[in-house]
Amino acid sequence: MAPRLILYIARALFAAGIVAMAAAPFLFGANHVVLLTEFMSMLVLAIMWNLLAGYADIVTVGQHAYVGVGAYAFFGFAALLDWNPYLSIPLAGLVAFVIAVPTMALVFRLRTAYLAIGTWVVAELLMLAAGKLNAWGGGSGTSVPISIILSFGRARAERLANIYWLAFGLAAVAMLATYFLLRSRIGIGLTAMRDNEEGAAAIGVNITYARILCFLGTAPFLGMAGAIITLQKLRIAPPASFSIIDWTVFIIFNVVIGGIGSFEGPIIGTIVYFLLRQYLAGLGAWHLILLGSFSIIVILIEKRGLWGLIRRGLGDDLIPIAHRPSAAFDGAAKPNISAASDNRR
Amino acid sequence: MTAVWANQLLQGVMLGGLYTLFAIGLSLSAGVMRFVNIAHGDFIVLTCYALLLLTTLLGLNPVVATLIVLPVAFLFGFGLQRFLLQRVVGENVLLVILVTFALSIIIENGLLGGFGADPQKVSGGWMETETVALGDGINVGLFQIVTFVAAVALVAVLDLLLYRTNIGAKIRAVSDDVAAANLIGLSSVRIYAIAMGITFVTIGIAAGFVSIWTNFDPASGPTRLLVAFEVIVMGGLGSLWGSLAGGIVLGLAQAVGGQFDIAWQIMAGHIVFLIVLAIRPQGLFPKY
Numbered sequence: 001m002a003p004r005l006i007l008y009i010a011r012a013l014f015a016a017g018i019v020a021m022a023a024a025p026f027l028f029g030a031n032h033v034v035l036l037t038e039f040m041s042m043l044v045l046a047i048m049w050n051l052l053a054g055y056a057d058i059v060t061v062g063q064h065a066y067v068g069v070g071a072y073a074f075f076g077f078a079a080l081l082d083w084n085p086y087l088s089i090p091l092a093g094l095v096a097f098v099i100a101v102p103t104m105a106l107v108f109r110l111r112t113a114y115l116a117i118g119t120w121v122v123a124e125l126l127m128l129a130a131g132k133l134n135a136w137g138g139g140s141g142t143s144v145p146i147s148i149i150l151s152f153g154r155a156r157a158e159r160l161a162n163i164y165w166l167a168f169g170l171a172a173v174a175m176l177a178t179y180f181l182l183r184s185r186i187g188i189g190l191t192a193m194r195d196n197e198e199g200a201a202a203i204g205v206n207i208t209y210a211r212i213l214c215f216l217g218t219a220p221f222l223g224m225a226g227a228i229i230t231l232q233k234l235r236i237a238p239p240a241s242f243s244i245i246d247w248t249v250f251i252i253f254n255v256v257i258g259g260i261g262s263f264e265g266p267i268i269g270t271i272v273y274f275l276l277r278q279y280l281a282g283l284g285a286w287h288l289i290l291l292g293s294f295s296i297i298v299i300l301i302e303k304r305g306l307w308g309l310i311r312r313g314l315g316d317d318l319i320p321i322a323h324r325p326s327a328a329f330d331g332a333a334k335p336n337i338s339a340a341s342d343n344r345r
Numbered sequence: 346m347t348a349v350w351a352n353q354l355l356q357g358v359m360l361g362g363l364y365t366l367f368a369i370g371l372s373l374s375a376g377v378m379r380f381v382n383i384a385h386g387d388f389i390v391l392t393c394y395a396l397l398l399l400t401t402l403l404g405l406n407p408v409v410a411t412l413i414v415l416p417v418a419f420l421f422g423f424g425l426q427r428f429l430l431q432r433v434v435g436e437n438v439l440l441v442i443l444v445t446f447a448l449s450i451i452i453e454n455g456l457l458g459g460f461g462a463d464p465q466k467v468s469g470g471w472m473e474t475e476t477v478a479l480g481d482g483i484n485v486g487l488f489q490i491v492t493f494v495a496a497v498a499l500v501a502v503l504d505l506l507l508y509r510t511n512i513g514a515k516i517r518a519v520s521d522d523v524a525a526a527n528l529i530g531l532s533s534v535r536i537y538a539i540a541m542g543i544t545f546v547t548i549g550i551a552a553g554f555v556s557i558w559t560n561f562d563p564a565s566g567p568t569r570l571l572v573a574f575e576v577i578v579m580g581g582l583g584s585l586w587g588s589l590a591g592g593i594v595l596g597l598a599q600a601v602g603g604q605f606d607i608a609w610q611i612m613a614g615h616i617v618f619l620i621v622l623a624i625r626p627q628g629l630f631p632k633y
Binding site: 053057059061106107109110112113114116117118120121122124125128129131132244249252253256260284285286287288289291292293295296299300303 | 375380381383429432433437438439440441442443444446447448450451453454455457458567570571574575578582608611612615616618619622623626
């Protein structure tokens with residue numbers, strides 16, 4: 001009974017957290033709203049990387065490509081074409097999607113680690129190409145015009161709140177989309193694939209289709225996150241908009257530490273990262289050395305990260321993704337939750 | 346004009362030799378252990394810094410310094426495979442990618458903390474200033490020629506090692522089928538470690554040449570990795586002689602791109618790589 005109770009408390013806390021986040025601009029001061037906006041943007045990137053690496057078996061090291069493309073496309077629509085800035089955000093996602101299609105056609109010729117580095121090559125090429133766009137400020141980049149910033153709200157508090165809700169909305173949609181995807185037929189196939197690729201293929205899971213869907217599906221989210229990040233940074237520049245450290249390395253470490261291949265992992269990893277960051281930021285180069293070493297230790301000890309450890313105590317997922325056989329079908333009078341939940345991987 | 350182009354193309358071929366040196370180790374480890382070491386480029390840079398210390402602090406000749414580093418590199422590679430990578434290899438490719446990726450970030454930031462972000466270079470003395478005149482205004486640096494010859498020689502030596510020696514046969518057996526190799530009494534763990542040791546010797550050799558050829562800084566590892574990766578994919582995975590061809594193609598692409606505009610040099614390399622991947626995904630000289 002006790003573990004069940006803890007689980008319900010954990011779920012209640014999670015739901016309370018979401019409500020608090022939805023109302024954050026009313027509850028917190030400007031500095032915290034800025035921090036939370038950044039948190040939501042990073043969370044979107046973490047959810048997307050986890051979907052690819054944790055479920056679709058596509059480890060990308062080139063995720064920053066789509067963040068950068070989104071940033072540049074947003075600037076193009078909003079600043080150069082002078083289109084509606086709100087409309088420019090989904091359009092930035094669309095451009096990221098359009099770039100992802102030929103990229104997928106190319107890098108899917110490679111497998112596993114080769115695919116990982118293939119995505120990196122594409123990201124590198126896109127960053128170099130972005131530096132050649134003179135209208136976007138060339139190699140040194142340019143600032144987002146004040147008029148675009150003001151169109152998100154004349155007063156600072158109003159603007160910060162609006163940008164926050166954009167980031168929160170994107171994170172919420174990303175979470176819901178992932179949830180429904182993983183609950184769907186495709187998601188069951190992906191979970192089967194995560195656990196045993198040959199086995200999944202043998203029982204008829206269309207691996208290629210699921211992979212393509214995930215790869216193309218994450219691109220617009222990354223692109224829109226790139227647009228929203230540009231609204232926070234107020235600048236575009238090839239090395240910053242396409243930053244491998246910010247949009248790929250930190251994300252990978254967050255997800256690995258939080259728990260790869262679980263719905264909760266990227267959320268926990270990003271929370272832990274933001275809690276630790278203020279202590280780590282002063283360490284300079286040691287910051288990344290510590291995160292990297294910690295990630296290796298996590299992989300060696302508990303592959304499923306912090307969430308893997310917590311879940312042992314809770315005995316069930318915070319967000320119930322897995323389908324369970326009904327009690328009648330199960331045959332047992334009392335379904336044994338801990339046994340049913342440990343057969344993953 | 347012809348001489349300008351001839352010089353540039355010759356430079357491209359020589360650069361291809363250097364790129365082959367980067368790629369040989371990656372080709373070997375990827376071919377045998379079936380994973381790509383994402384920290385490959387960073388290990389090359391790490392070794393460059395070791396050479397920098399040996400040549401500046403102890404005043405050693407760079408050739409002597411490289412020869413001292415090679416056995417250490419073998420032991421390092423052996424230990425890395427045996428005590429860290431072996432724990433995650435085979436089970437799930439994802440984990441090896443993540444561990445080597447984390448290693449890459451640790452090395453980059455460790456070097457940044459230890460040496461700062463300034464570009465460094467090992468001085469090759471007279472070796473890097475001598476040029477050989479081939480007539481008609483075509484000149485090529487002696488060091489560039491030596492690098493290219495070394496790349497060809499290293500490919501030939503590894504080819505002999507893998508296909509003509511006892512340990513080579515064992516390495517190929519483990520690479521073809523780990524379970525079967527274990528079944529007939531080969532210790533795959535030990536053979537993997539030896540293969541990684543040999544990989545690190547090639548990393549030491551590559552570092553010896555690149556540390557004199559050009560500048561390096563803590564962040565130059567990923568560039569070396571991408572070069573090595575493009576070379577082995579273009580050459581055909583697992584094909585050693587293919588790496589030489591891939592290296593020359595990449596070197597030529599960069600030389601031609603650089604002739605139009607210096608900023609196009611790196612981009613041209615990536616673009617040619619993606620074109621080769623699109624029209625010939627199995628590489629120029631596939632092993633199978």
